[in-house]
Amino acid sequence: MDIDNLSIPSSCSAGDVEQVVFTGSSKACSAVPQHVTTTRRAVHFNDDDDTHFVLSRVDYTMEEMSSTWYDRTDLKQMRTTARSEARLLEVGLLHESSTTSVRGLEGRTTEGLKRKRRNRADANNAVFDELDNQEEQGIFDDDALADIYFVFSEHCQATAHMMGMRDANLAKKAAEDMIIDNNGKSELVYTVPLMPNNFVINSLSSPERLVISSAA
DSSP: OOSTTOOOOTTOOHHHHHHHHHHTOOOOGGGSOSOOOOOOOOOOOOSSOOOOOOOOGGGOOHHHHHHHSOOHHHHHHHHHHHHHHHHHHHTTOOOOOSSOOOTTOGGGSHHHHHHHHHHHHHHHHHHHHHHHHHHHHTOOOHHHHHHHHHHHHHHHHHHHHHHHHHHHHHHHHHHHTEEEOTTSOEEEOSOBOOSSSOEEEEEEEETTEEEEEEOO
């Protein structure tokens, strides 16, 4: 179809032109709908509601508080363990298996740290160069800065997205393997490989209330 020589009636609107060009037709625009009916979005509330009572944190025992939140010592221990396991991974003493995962150690190996620093430096340098160019021209364009940063960070975002999808699949598999025993309590029989240790989800007191605890 020769679009350059296509005859478009002067009475056509912008939407009509799109329709005529797409179909390759130069028929009258009266046959093209002038208005499109859209469904208005709305929020609906169910007449029947369910109430779930949650224990207030002020009513937690010391043991429950320790099991619910990490403290400074826990965080320090996790960082130390992650660094140690990253070194084991580099020398070939730690491998991916059905019971052990190296997920999360990618950025703690020597190559991973170099790659992370290189990606961050490339993105920062590109933004600073763009700032210098804008300063020389006497302008400030924050959209241009965002575009420049995106060019150097897009591949990082794509990689993170793929890893997130894999983690989501693992979580879905874990949820599918959750069973309900005769007492109505939930028990996870699938061991989820997480770092620095393997964890399983055990029932605390009811099917609605689950906590994560270390596997034996």
